[in-house]
Amino acid sequence: MPRWDEGPLVGRADELARLMAHVDRAVEGRPSAVLVAGDAGVGKTRLLDELSRRAAERGLRVLTGHCVDLGDVGLPYLPFVDLLRPVVADPELAPGLADHPVLAGLLTGRPGAAAVPTDEVDGGSPLARGAFRPPADDGRLQLFEAVASLLSDLAEDRPLLVVLEDVHWADRSSRDLLRYLLARLAEDPAVVVVVSYRADDLHRRHPLRPLLAELVRLPGVDRLALEPLPASDVEALVRGLASASGGVPAATVEDVVARAEGNAFYAEELLAAGLAGEALPMGLTDVLLARVEQLTPAAQQVLRVAAVAGRQVRHELVSAVSSQSPQETEQALAEAVHHHLLVVSEDGRYRFRHALLREAVLADLLPGERVRLHAEVAAHLAAHPGAGTAAERAHHARESNDLPGAFSASLEAADAARRVGAPAEQLQHLETALALWSAVPDAAERAGREQWVLLLDTAAAARAIGELHRGVGLLRSAQQLLGPDGDPEARARVHYTLAQALTRIEEAGEALRESTAAMALVPADPPSYRTRRAAPRDGVTGAAARWRRSSRRRPAPPPRERK
Template identity: 55%
Template sequence: MSQTVFASPFVGRDEELARLSGVLERAREGEARAVLVAGDAGVGKTRVLDEAAARAARAGTTVLTGHCVDLGDIGLPYLPFTEILGVLAADERFAPVLAAHPVVDRLLGAGPDAERDAGGRLPLFEGMAGLLADLSRATPLLLVLEDLHWADQSSRDLLRFLLSRGLLQRPAGGAPAHRLAILASYRADDLHRRHPLRPLLAELVRLPAVDRLDLRPLEDAEVTRLVRSLEARPLPETTVRRIVERAEGNAFYAQELLAATDTEAGGVPSGLADVLLIRVEQLSETAQQVLRTAAVAGRRVEHDLLRDAMGLAEEELESALREAVGRQLLVPGAGDTYAFRHALAREAVYADLLPGERSRLHGTFARLLAGRGRRAETAAERAHHYRESHDTAEALAASLEAADHAQRVGAPAEELHHLEVALDLWAAVDAAARPSGEGSDRVTLMLRASAAAAHAGESHRAVSLTRAALAGIGQDADDELGARVRYTLAGTLLYVDSLAAAFSYSSEALAMIPADPPSPTWVWAAATHVLAARQVGENATALSVARRALSMAERLDLADARADLLISLANMEGGGRRSPEARALLEEAHELARRAGNAPVEMRALFSLAIGCYEAGDLEECLPWLTEGLDRARRAGLLSSPYPLEMRYLHLLVLCTLGRWDECARTAAGDLAVLPAAGGFVVGPALYVALARGEAEEAVGRARALAEGRFDWMATMVASVVLTDAAAQRGDAEEAVARVRSAVEALTDEAGRAPDVTVRLVALALAAVADAAATARTGGDEPAVRRWSDVAGELLESARTVAVHGRTGGPQGPEGRAWLARAEAEVARATRGPDAQAWEKAVAAFGYGEVYELARCRLRYAEALLAEGRREEAAGEARAARETAVRLGAVPLRERLDALIRRGRFADGPAGPRDLSFALTAREQDVLRLLGLGRSNRQIGEELFISGKTASVHVSNILAKLSAASRTEAVAIAYREGLLVREG
């Protein structure tokens, strides 16, 4: 029978579908069963049933679907069964079976006379049961009944008869079994306490052949996959995250919100609001007023606060609440509170209020909260209600209270929000009504908001706020305030790579106040000037000012300023932060900042220690500093500030480099949930892993989304790495080269210094260039060979320049040298063919700990060795690389190595072990890897997004191919034969 065709993919219901598939399979074998599928409106019941029905139809099952329709109190009797019989009557294949049960013809003409007497229904019910039994003997049969919450009384009675009177039991006397399954859905959130379906459900679930399946809301990751699959264009991470947060696991809500992204500035899309308000309008007027009042309070409201705001007697309020809870619009919570079942329902109710009604209720809540005492934890709530009730003076005072509270608890994003609200209200409040005291002027508030923005990761907002503070300084402002504003602006400009402007403002700040007598303002202005001077290449100036400022900081006993200046000197002097001397200075700075309680400077010290270890090739030593730094940032509420973001990226990069890919992907997913707006800092290394594992489409799509919108250095860098490597893997040399050139141009700073990542990008693109040159050489196209050789030489020259003189002015460390060695080997391949000696150098260079790139270079090394006839050496390199590719799950690399092993016949001969890998499919090798980690079939299914049953089939195939009697023996064989490699 016809099935609905969905444009969207089937996402996130593998476990539920596996259960239904099991029921259908057992039904085909003669074990009749029914499943009652429950879930909220929009959660995906129809989608699951249609997917199950489609699979059943492909397996040869006849699928019949009947729908219940909301026709109010007067419904059409037997409507879903009438629909099913109409489909049967239109199909001549079923004419003989229908003819054998003429009594069911009454349903085809069902009307008011169809149930004139209760006694006449028994033959009808028995006839329907007989019809279905005979159909199930002729063909496996699936009955799908949708929306039972709208079923009429007659349909409910017939369903009760069919499920409880033998249709689901094996016939006696050796009669053929019923090859029948019944799947029926209903909305759980529509079943209020007096709903007529409730007693029937309670009766049916007690039957041994009836199961219940509750469809949970989708996980955030599943909604993310759904949203991205529904939109052809790449979506920004912030847009996706906002949809996921608001949808709360409801697929229909997610699709409606996505459809409204281009047309709605905010609020609930009108079509969705109409759907949500229908259920509200079914309540009594008092219950509706309770919901409207609760919507003004927020997502959650205390019982006593709601009672006082409503002015209702306790009994009347409880009756209205019981009605709202019974209709599942509100849910009781801890602490005698009530919350809207779904945030979008609250938004829809709130948007439906009249403006005057909304303002009056906000004022009521503001006064009630203020009457309870001005507690700091209620300041944000009071500020919101005062603002919405247009009491600007009280809103300003409460907003500043809320900002103070957010600062104390380490919540910079919330502090910024409250400060910006206060700044917006400032001009609307009379000067006499504004807060007084130190730090209560508009310029100081802007500086404080700028600091909060920087700590919250809103660098561009920090710049805007500081510029506004500079514009707000009056002619009579003292020089010290002017200097503070200017060096603060310089610091914020450094965050957005406006280096020349930062140097200009830091120079002005330093010139505005004298160095003598010593002052903290001059020391901090000098510390900022050191950073800016170094960024524009004024290293001599930076060193001179840093040493002078350090001496002054020691005289004034400014421990945190001393720490900041020591960090700058460690980065500039001697061998830079990679040297042992620099590490000693950085550890001293870390301790000074820790004792002074200056978390931002402490973050800078910890990041410098970590990146110094990374640049020296000490990857394992890098991790403890990163762990400490991120933990400190978490406790200080600074996870979104610049240095913790850098540490987060570096942490993921180290995990990726060391080959701890599963840990990298898990950590990135967790980080993205905490910091959805962190962009490239969080998703970068996870995209490198996804691309290496063969998930190119997803990696490229997310990389392109990263590169959209306002320029972001880290997002551009990450996107460039992914897109260049993806183009190279596709063999698209033109695009790979274009990506490198555009990336280097975009990432080059104002002083004309190319980014350090240039070397990596060049090496990635040269892989495609060398392939293109090799193809041209094989085809005898000498002009193309010369062209690609020239391109290779040009790219290599730019990589060498950066490797020798990076952004810090000195040569790059082990990572940069390794990428340069790979680039040189690729150029040799482009100009004269495979060069084993060049690839041997690249393999050695990546031995510092870069697991995946080492394996990629070993592949090229093996190819070069084979070309020189050194077959046994080539076989050894290929097998070593393949072990790494299998362990990492790097499918494209493993497939290329398999092709090389076949081409070189490395599995032949006495030296080679038996190669069982070719007997396993790519999916079976993925399953084998998880078997080696001790995963159950269900866990394997979850990790590979397949059903547990499918995973079981793969496991059985693996056992057969490896001649193993058990999972344990299969894993042992896999380790012995090199199909699995133990980590470490």
Template identity: 75%
Template structure:
């Protein structure tokens, strides 16, 4: 995974060997980065091409090495294979190989000379043996872990690379680059070898993050995204580390002991001073300046410099361009930290904290907070955490602000005078932390923090503060689809603060209560609260509250002036400086345009809103995420599929409540027939199971799953997904579940296909079963439309288009060719839904062919094909092409239509027509006045020509290729 460039370079060496020229590649990489896996893959590919693959392994035997061990290893299988004939391969050396007491056979024993003066004969014997083998078939020699090779093996390798330059032998040797300290004996050999002709060096760097993610998901199906993200971040491209971290994460470990031992083994080889420096760097942070190490390391300047040089030359520390030191790999730092004794850890953290406090600009408040807490200075850590939260807020980093505020909350009970030190109450800190959670997209966390604030306040707390917590909690609850609880909270807030005199708390309580009442259909109560809130907002000059109420009123009452009212609200929201209200106004401007079918206007407001969210540092707040979701969907509708996918995946970090943004991109992956679509749908379905009330995630996932089922011929999955989604929407949205119309209509497509296939095969039972399933879906769709009309009012252009397609699908389900209905659907989706318009054109062409108007079908079919090509919609293009073949229409770019007479004899054509009607061999014989045996022979011939394994498959294949007789 993620090694396409590297494997291509290695295969080039194999190509040269296959062409009769020698070549060599020296593969360098850190331990665990994937060298062995890469060589295994190369070996498999080379063996598949007919090369003889010989593999030798070097082993770490310390000071007592076995000479020529890797070559003994790689030639032992050859000697075993050839038996007595092996001696011929080593004739040049066999005479010098007297008995030396080894338990190897003579051919292998010849590789171990008793004295140095026989080395030339030995080297030539090995070279001659490899050349002899290569004369039979090209040879690939793999040598692993060359950094452990003994001196004799290194000398032999040097000789072979020079001697075999003109032989069909490829040599690939791997070694650990992180083990090559300055005086390592392999260093001079590598410098010499790369100067030889035909010898190349290949540096195997860390895997890219997407490849590590693919590796992790492949190792553990269904692993949650948080675990995947954690492993990818910590592994830093090292495949071995990723595997170990995944296993540890699934077992609940922080850092697996096996991995810790591997990492610390290299640390323990250093001098005590160098190990002391590594412990200081591990505690100080990821990147450490020299002056900090000098202040906390406890070493003289000379000793410190020597220790740092040793750590750097041993490839444990690296020096950044700005002079800072850091560990070569973050997990090495984790291992060193884990090995520290508690007292040493506290002492080092205290020393670092003291240095950061004494030297202006030496570190951030976040760094000081960390070191103060680790050194058990909890009051200092509390104040530094609050300072760090303020810095994060000014930097537009709400997630980091949330992290620091939560750290302060955790320290609060341990600091006796926390309120006096912090200059705020615990309730105020809880509210601030909740606001940071909302701006980070962590809505459930925001709710939990506000409920904690209610517990701290109790029933006798300050009424104004209790009211503020109530209406703030209501706003968060509404965003996680708990509308009933939101109304309860706003009602409590209204009861705590009097309407007269007007106050900030009462104004916001009324504004939030109006919004909550509208959501549950209590319009009269909502109107009264909105009127009060508008009046008091004007009196107090609260532009943010005025804008919020204006949005609620405008969305509730609608009308032609709706966009103008929203733009006025936007002016006030921006003037107020309240980012939450501004994002809400921008989202409503975008969604109103989307509901009107004005996708270009939708994108304009979506892009404006996202740019403003970036500017304010609230990209994953609720309405900013909704704007991003709308941008993804709008681009999909307009046919900008590349832009849709890019926007869905643009930000790596994604809170779970914004998962619908990424899930919305699934429609593009399904529409293009992307092979990873099924896996990503399973990921989204797992999130739906955890986030029960996340309706937009449910809709995105169900829509993609149904569409995928439609293209893969899985009507059962389509019906199940649509039915489940309808049940969930009834529970969460009640009569306002018009969104289910798209789902049931999309699900009707594979159901209609199943009915048509059953009728074609003469399976009346299956046709009846799928017809009943389709009629049940139709009932769900029509009921949703009726409920919406009754409780909300007329639907918009998008719903009208889906309704038109649903009625066309209903006709297809009943077996009626209704070109007029499909033409109406094409026209309805002409408001700007490029893909659905093309799909309806395909079905229109199908209906025209079924109605006998083949010539009229060509125009919509050609238009559908052009759209499918421009979008990269492979499944749609395949379906359009298949229809053209069945209808025997010459579709541009689809190839020539094959005449059935060129494939089947006239009698086979007659038999195929009867097969399509579900006739048995006996019935075919009777109808054609031939014997049952002769009918069977014709059927067998038809199956063979079509490459089909059954009669049903033969009919389906013939239909898809336009070979099925008509009439």
């Protein structure tokens, strides 16, 4: 079978012309951006691939980043890591990264580069809702600025087309970075940014909605709605594919065109189902499942494993989880690729040809089967640390009801998110860990800290992304947990942190009460603290400042050598 996505592009002349006009603008030194909306399967990727090809012919450098459906996995900045992968891999460009050390942690996995401070006091003010800037105090600004200036540097050398695909799946940190990049677009003369998203997936409370509303108000940002293809174009598409496969009866072509309703993906899948001699089924999901059922049981099993495993799968994982020999797996994968259900990435990993296919396979799994597959994927990832991230391990552990495993992996994932400067995902993982705490018998031991300390850490992450009320709520929980008879030092620390948090949400009276309570708990011995200078910035007392100092982590002193 020929590769479907290598056939000629049908129609879309107007849309391409509009997009190419933006490319021309970039060449002339006038930056712009386009938000491309369209239903799943309508042809966004195909159109943007064509645009990329033509832009490259015009001399532009093209960088593409894909967002993938990770559900609640919470892996930050994935599309930008994807986008910048060619820069890291290019021996000419990679040295330029040295100018942006804060990026190294993100792009090379080297930790520590963009860590968000967790227990330092910042004195930040509440962020106005929807304010058009990233919170300046959360440690991300440096990272955002590094990405922006890296793109500027690249564009100075050659005009740049940045394509970000499927941003309806973008994580929160990536959405914030996208907002930042588009807001400062005017500073990068030779850049055009094209963003695609699924219009049919944006339910009313989808987090992309408010961002889109903000972005379209920016100067230079345009919107392009990709409508279904006209019937004549679908017919051209179907005839082209059919003739490449030896031709099909005219009635089949007609039937496919009538049913596809302008959706290119649907047309292709209908045709493939029809080609295999099936009576054409009704809805898209049925069509896709009919296609899957045409495969051997081994290949179907491989698809189920791939669907559960997530974004991309390696041969080894499929082999381990599907309990097939490497040769059987090889054959099954080859079959799925041959039938245009999976595609092989450049790095040899497998993914579904289209997200709609994965969704159909996933939805068709029986609950017990799904849990079992998640458990096996989790076990494989635990045994092969390089095979996945902590966030993915946490996800599979959670989905297979391994709560202690999910707890530990979530804490690891939180730490990983903190290290790359992604407080939103850090918060998400910490909150997951908190929710699991009572279900994990040795939680404190696994976490290496008491529950109230974890609450404090979570509150710090909430503050870092401007969720100040959430932070106060978490601190109140810590307070409740310690109760009136808890360790005075711990209680004083919570009172003090609360005083700070309340100051930020302008609850001065409450803040004063908390700082007074903190002070009352400070032991009288040693007495010197009461005479120390107060910390006027937050209106918090000297006693509280002492707690602040003691709460900072200091490196442990070196062990004394025995004589």
